[in-house]
Amino acid sequence: AQSVTQLGSHVSVSEGALVLLRCNYSSSVPPYLFWYVQYPNQGLQLLLKYTTGATLVKGINGFEAEFKKSETSFHLTKPSAHMSDAAEYFCAVSDQRYSSASKIIFGSGTRLSIRP
Amino acid sequence: EADIYQTPRYLVIGTGKKITLECSQTMGHDKMYWYQQDPGMELHLIHYSYGVNSTEKGDLSSESTVSRIRTEHFPLTLESARPSHTSQYLCASRQTGGQGGEAFFGQGTRLTVV
Numbered sequence: 001a002q003s004v005t006q007l008g009s010h011v012s013v014s015e016g017a018l019v020l021l022r023c024n025y026s027s028s029v030p031p032y033l034f035w036y037v038q039y040p041n042q043g044l045q046l047l048l049k050y051t052t053g054a055t056l057v058k059g060i061n062g063f064e065a066e067f068k069k070s071e072t073s074f075h076l077t078k079p080s081a082h083m084s085d086a087a088e089y090f091c092a093v094s095d096q097r098y099s100s101a102s103k104i105i106f107g108s109g110t111r112l113s114i115r116p
Numbered sequence: 117e118a119d120i121y122q123t124p125r126y127l128v129i130g131t132g133k134k135i136t137l138e139c140s141q142t143m144g145h146d147k148m149y150w151y152q153q154d155p156g157m158e159l160h161l162i163h164y165s166y167g168v169n170s171t172e173k174g175d176l177s178s179e180s181t182v183s184r185i186r187t188e189h190f191p192l193t194l195e196s197a198r199p200s201h202t203s204q205y206l207c208a209s210r211q212t213g214g215q216g217g218e219a220f221f222g223q224g225t226r227l228t229v230v
Contacts (some may be wrong), residue, residue: 032217032218034218035119043208043223044159051217090159102217104217109158111156
């Protein structure tokens, strides 16, 4: 079974400050890991994903995340927050089975607010 | 760029009406999903499909039904809408064995039942 835990339902940072959104996962098989962003009244948009290989993954809009197997974590970071980063962020996990049973599991989300 | 479309984007409808939310994708993905999401809240999986003529109920019980007669089309139907059905409905698709296996989402349908 797989699960995702996002620590902190709401994170607030100042414009220009470091953004850190935490995600821990549980998976009995090698995982695929994802971060999605959702703006108000929109669907989810993929920010970045980890499949295999390099553990530091770069995504769109200056975001990156590092897969740490020993810590079962996949935290999302951005060095300098911008007002346009204010949104809801979802971490997700899927297993790497190439089967119809493969599912994608979403965390409960973290709302990011940016203070001027 | 994702090619998955939901219509309508917004719908206000009276109690007791039958409604169908449309979802279509042009990527040939085998898996499709419906999620229900209240504003600022987590996603709840209500239906999914592994392919044509395959439909399953998700983790959250829902009075809605779905069908998958064609690969690209996964409509959701409410036979008799109630105010408790007011929510945002998100459709998604993904491909088994695809590189990375990410899900692609539509823009969502915001349903209000009055």
